[in-house]
Ligand code: HEM
């Protein structure tokens with residue numbers, strides 16, 4: 204794992220000291236809220252519906268046990284004993300008190316973490332494939348490049364006041380688990396004809412009010428050119444982005460209005476200049492960072508214990524079938540720990556759960572942890588012979604829900620239970636859907652299905668790219684939920700289509716059930732997934748299930 | 760024709776804790792919606808908002824929210840304001856926690 208050097212350390216400590224002063228001056232009245240607000244946001248501190256909220260970056264979703272334990276300590280000491288993992292690989296603490304925040308930031312700095320650039324019109328936390336460094340389909344670990352981008356973008360003097368926030372996602376696999384097509388810049392590692400690794404560069408994707416799938420501006424960018432190329436994109440955006448209108452300020456609008464070809468031309472032109480300015484220091488730095496990400500010494504050991512358990516124990520088998528993914532090393536697996544127990548708040552983990560995960564990572568996982576954009580936690584490197592022990596420990600802590608990729612593995616933003624911008628709640632809707640399908644005992648029958656919920660048009664819950672998306676709205680003072688179908692967050696990304704009028708709070712769960720029952724009826728065979736069926740038969744049967752007179756009766 | 764004025768309360772968040780608070784008729788900040796001053800006159804509402812906004816060392820983000828008279832004092836109208844009176848749905852945190860003590 205990357206360790207801070209003296210510069211990083213001093214930088215983060217100075218920031219904490221500055222912010223302590225700013226908080227003190229806000230409390231004693233020498234700073235007004237108007238003066239203080241931008242300063243607190245620069246340090247990840249928001250004011251939400253019922254309390255302050257501190258957003259802490261987890262760069263490219265990577266943690267170790269030391270960091271996880273510190274997050275647990277913070278949750279216990281200064282919050283209410285839990286934290287919320289988000290779709291942007293951040294953790295949010297929902298209840299800090301203003302005067303405690305400097306101490307929290309200082310505790311984070313002790314473990315090389317911070318909340319810098321988790322708000323504002325700058326380059327936000329660079330996100331990455333949560334299976335980075337472990338996935339069987341990976342070309343290269345994308346995290347060294349993500350770390351390079353983090354260092355380059357942190358306090359970059361030119362890019363602190365962009366027209367709007369800027370999000371970069373990166374994957375080292377051709378299979379996209381980082382939603383690269385819905386980011387301002389998405390980087391997907393591919394090989395050229397000579398077999399050399401490089402990046403497909405995607406620009407202008409995004410969700411929110413105007414959802415768009417990004418355009419490929421470069422099919423193959425050699426790895427060594429990445430930083431000057433990204434800098435060229437940022438610099439064109441900084442110059443031409445629409446500062447006159449907040450709703451049109453994202454780079455997706457610039458790409459849309461200017462056209463992909465013209466943007467690509469401008470970027471290439473600027474790239475010629477930026478490349479000349481990068482004298483190779485970035486490559487020297489990258490080489491240094493790469494050493495810090497050297498893979499752990501994988502064990503060679505028999506997997507008989509795993510095979511025996513798998514055969515004998517149906518509960519273990521169900522969990523292994525849904526929550527494990529193929530690892531690049533012989534005898535290893537990637538474990539996804541579901542933070543979606545039926546009826547729980549998606550993405551929340553208690554301090555005890557965080558500590559247990561830290562212990563498991565330390566004893567059985569080469570001390571590596573990842574946070575996924577799907578709001579789950581991952582132990583990327585686990586030898587299969589350790590899986591029975593891990594499963595037993597997770598079961599005791601309520602963390603062994605076998606539902607990864609299924610209908611109850613829901614992404615949900617905080618919605619109006621926490622968020623000041625929300626137009627409706629998302630958390631209770633997610634909780635009720637998960638509980639309903641648990642009661643029906645249908646979710647394994649349904650198979651892979653991505654359900655995503657946002658509490659407003661900002662789309663923090665990624666509803667546009669959910670196979671089933673739910674958007675909470677305010678219709679004349681009551682909560683109303685709009686459904687989209689057919690979204691896809693992978694390399695075949697697509698924005699979902701609205702089905703029609705929305706549903707009231709007490710109608711939304713039955714409506715989702717009708718969609719799912721329609722799928723079970725029209726799928727050609729059990730192996731045909733929801734998305735495949737939808738693509739084959741179109742929206743007709745689902746709209747009928749939702750809106751036809753007969754279908755409108757509560758399916759319960 | 761001008762629409763009838765919907766009564767209001769002044770609400771904000773407490774500076775130190777972030778808690779939702781309401782302005783009372785005797786110029787205090789309370790955590791309880793029913794203790795708020797129910798403002799039935801538009802011009803008076805503006806004055807109260809100016810008063811609240813000036814309390815920069817105590818609260819942040821003061822605004823006027825629709826309310827109606829109830830048996831126990833003012834009640835919120837919009838569901839957002841209802842949620843603000845009680846805290847999140849998923850845990851008994853915030854006001855619910857305090858009320859349960
Ligand atoms: C609670 C405080 C939050 C605030 C104030 C907030 C604000 C916003 C806003 C204003 C946008 C729209 C940006 C635009 O289109 O220009 C947005 C988008 C987004 N936010 Fe949040 N958000 C919050 C929480 C979260 C959380 C908890 C998550 C993850 C669960 C998240 C992840 C995202 C994502 C993924 C998008 C859409 C991607 C895109 O902009 O293209 N945000 N947020």
Ligand code: SF4
Nearest residue numbers: 616622625658659663
């Ligand atoms: S989608 Fe809306 S409600 Fe949900 S976290 Fe984002 S801003 Fe808040």
